[in-house]
Amino acid sequence: MTDPSFLVCPDFMTKWYRVSCTSMVNANVTEAQAAETLRNIWIMTNEDLCLQWHQQVIEDKHLNAERRCLAKEEAEWQKAVLELEEATMRADERKKNCFKHLPIPVQPHPLVNDEEALVSKFALRKLDKGHYVELYYWTNHSLDDVMINHCTRDNDSMV
Template identity: 50%
Template sequence: MNRLHSDLSLLVCPDFTSDQHHASHTPFVSTTVTNAQAAESLKVVWVATNDDLCVQWQQQVVEDEHLRAEQEHLAGEESLCLQQAHQLEEETACLDERKKNKFKHTEILMQPRPDTNEDEAFVSDFALWKIDKGQFVELYYWTNDSLDETLAPQNTQDDEGLIPSEQNGATVWLSTAASKPSKHVVPDQLLLPANFAQAIPRIVADLEKHDWPEQCILMLARFWGAIMTHRYWNSNDKITQQVLMVYQEEQCRSWHNAVALGTGAWDLSIISDVVLARLFDCIMRESCHAAYDAQVRFTCFQHK
């Protein structure tokens, strides 16, 4: 169907009886059809044809309106998508800029400095980097000894330098401070209970600052709380305390390894008495062997 370019309802039917249209109706004149009848027939045909074209025009107008509305809708959606994409780019750039320049965007609270009797804890950049990556890190870094070590002048020199490091097949640049562990780090299993108790509140706070899942933070907090409320904790027997420290380190390391390998983790806060008993027997045997060896060496020394 050919497209119409104007509204044919505005046209007026020609006067086919006029001299202007004489040539149009003459072919239809015969012995049985007069000029008037031929002109009337042409008028009927013209009106019928014009009515059909008017209907076509109305349909065309409706279709054009629908097409225009659809095009406007699509254009609006495209414009909205572009606007949202642009807004997302701006928000991402703003977020990246805030991450790179945290100090510049620090919110200033309209209040005086809060009173506190505790010095601010400056944890090693290395430990915080491990926390941020979700990796196992020794609790020593949150003890008083480690905090003092972090603030020592000899440990703050050249910490602003960058060194390359490979992660997931890509090279990234780390600060010198974030790339080197402490030279005096103490394994968790050798921590004194007092040092362990110093570290727990601080590492939990840093886990929250580095956006660890709330479920993991609660589990670890309950785990360490269960360690410090276990009957072995306040025992006068040093071996039982050592058993708890060994258990804590082994469980944490195994849990982090399981998470990293994607083999599934478990609830650390559920203390396994079976594992504790096995560790107790193992450490007790090692202690007895060490005591026996020391006695043998002492006896040999006396006989010399």
């Protein structure tokens, strides 16, 4: 439907409206008076239609604003639900893997030795294999021996 305020009042004296005018003509009413009466009726009807149109436009604006407000509230609600679900999932993950999420304490580090200890390759191979390594290989005497004697062999080697 179009806005009735843009409509133009027709000329009721033309031949298209002659039937309407002649039905109103009698001894007391002339054809010009009948056309004027039809024009007044058209104007009153058009003003009523314009008023209804403007009320409908205002109502539509209010409905659209309400829909936008409801859509915004729905989006905020869905966002809150999603955040709650994510927080619940994070809390469950923390419960499952509580050691994974423990804070690492900040402690002062001991001073690092300037000299690196050179361990024999034999002891390192035994450690790699998962075998028992005697404490001798970690003593000062053994570490000094490695500095002098680099060539050591495993008992299982075929040399």
